[in-house]
Amino acid sequence: MGMLSLPGFLSCGKKKDFSLTSEKDAHSSDSDENLERGNWSNKGDYLLSMVGYAVGLGNVWRFPYLTYQNGGGAFLIPYTLMLALAGLPLFFMECSLGQFASLGPVSVWRILPLFQGVGVTMVVISTFVTIYYNVIIAYALYYLFASFQRVLPWSECFSWADEFCSKTKLVNDCNTTLNGEIIRANYSFITGNNLTCINGTISYKPVQFPSEQYWNKVTLQRSSGLDETGKVVWYLALCLLLSWMIVGAALFKGIKSSGKVVYFTALFPYVILFILLVRGATLEGALDGIEYYIGRQSNITKLMEAEVWKDAATQIFYSLSVAWGGLVALSSYNKFHNNCYSDAILVCVTNCVTSVFAGFAIFSILGHMAFVSERPVSEVVDSGFELAFVAYPEALSQLPVSPLWSFLFFFMLVLLGLDSQFATIETLTTTIQDIKPKMMKKLRIPITLGLCTAFFLLGLVCVTQAGIYWVNLIDHFCAGWGILISAVLEIVGIVYIYGGRRFIEDVEMMIGKKSRLFWLWWKMCWFFITPVLLVAILIWSLATFSSPTYGSVLYPAWSTAVGWCMIIFCVIWIPIVAIVKIVKAEGTLVQRIVSCCQPAANWGPYLESHRGERYSHIVDHKKRKEQEIPTVSAFIY
Secondary structure (H helix, E strand, O other): OOOOOOOOOOOOOOOOEOOOOOOOOOOOOOOOOOOOOOOOOOHHHHHHHHHHHHOOHHHHHOHHHHHHHOOHHHHHHHHHHHHHHHHHHHHHHHHHHHHHHOOOOOHHHHHOHHHHHHHHHHHHHHHHHHHHHHHHHHHHHHHHHHOOOOOOOOOOOOOOOOOOEOOOOOEEEEEEEEOOEEEEEEHHHHHHOOOOOOOOOOEEOOOEOHHHHHHHHHHOOOOOOOOOOOOEOHHHHHHHHHHHHHHHHHOOOOHHHHHHHHHHHOOHHHHHHHHHHHHHHOOOOHHHHHHHHOOOOOOHHHHHOHHHHHHHHHHHHHHOOOOOOHHHHHHOOOOOOOOHHHHHHHHHHHHHHHHHHHHHHHHHHHHHHHHHHOOOHHHHOOOOHHHHHHHHHHHHHOOOOHHHHHHHHHHHHHHHHHHHHHHHHHHHHHHHHHHOHHHHHHHHHHHHHHHHHHHHHHHHHHHEOOHHHHHHHHHHHOOOHHHHHHHHHHHHHHHHHHHHHHHHHHHHHHHOOOOHHHHHHHHHHHHHHHHHHHHHHHHHHHHOOOOOEEOOEEOOHHHHHHHHHHHHHHHOHHHHHHHHHHHHOOOOHHHHHHHHOOOOOOOOOOOHHHOOOOOOOOOOOOOOEOOOOOOOOHHHO
């Protein structure tokens, strides 16, 4: 994409005149409060978009596994505490921030110009993530289409399988008695001579479920490593194209169209989860799976391990999608006096309840799989790709009418992924709208389709035979530390530099005056608890860093260097923007830094009718001077 010339963004001093047209586009309507940016058609559109953004694939394929691994039901204790201490405070802060200023994740940093690079970092990370996230949706689409067969293609070891493919254990050798002597012999010799194995001496061949080999050999056509790129897997490329076409179609009118699509994409996964839970609960072995998930007797002693608390905090942080910029972008289309406080609590609680509920649906069917294959549940439980595309498909293949259950499961994964993808692309288009409103009003559809096309082309490397290694690499680096760094700087900047009390007064302008007791909890979290927890998670993550791997495949040294380059590219905008702003400001160095730590002259509610006495100094948007990004990094938008 070309560079956008946007003078004045990085200046903390004087700003030039900038006029916004009142001409409406498809993003706004006559009933909107904000005719220039548009608003959600109704609150249901917003809430379901937020739920769809927060509730994603991690709720289904990561949380249940973490619960099982970290003491069963006992894990819900640190999980709930981390929701209250880290997740909800940041979620409420970002929703309030976007709604108050009616601006996206970059422009909203008029609140603290020195930290505007934090917003840029959020957008860059969202750009990286959106490239590979749609690849995961493409995987789910492929399995969805593969389910339209009378016999699921991964249900047995068909022509694509090798000698290690088996649904049952294969005996390799064992001890037996021959002519009065105990010998060690392979199993074919023993069966051929009508001998029997001595109990406790049997060794088994390493075998793989059909679903595992199907995933690696057929779906991915996986190469030996990142060094072997191979060819583009054409059917995955077509699925990737389809997923981007769906995203583009849903967003062609911005929130006016995506706000209607989410009524299906956000709600129907709950219907499917309920169907899978009911079906799973009726199967033999389901109780064993549930007991592994929650635990017949939860292991309370696990709470003494720091790893458990770290897992709980990390899962909450990433599950709620804070510090990605999406919450600010979606909330920026709210009406000014919307109760963002109750919205934040509702969405956060819904997200966490969904995670717990999904665990029952997943583990009931995995328990049945363990029962049928005569294995312990622990041997069939996994997380991430292995759960979604190996363990669960294998379990579904053993059910009567298996294509139906497989279709429902992968349809649910597609919907969960699309919801999050809608919000991420809306984050990028919102950023462009705030920077170039005239251009966005005239060219919203071409710009949206252009973004989708560009991201499809960039994602093609992730559907090569080495594609899964690239997906894992980007996820390992970009979706980790960059988000934590952004979150820490976001809360520190707003609470300690802009001022926590001032921010609370801003929130009260929207939701009304609240008592000191009401704000006591939020003050404790914003001023101390949440920043300390985020810094602890960041330090822990850095201290326990390990080079990325995919299963038993080690990554080459150069890939780690590429990963570090990606994360540096994401966060480097924080110091770059800060330095350029200081250089552009006026006065001595100290005066420049101080001026850049003050809110911009045009910071405040977007509409004049909402500014009151506190922000009466702001000139109307159509007359005031704008402070946005110049040529620096405009290509990311």
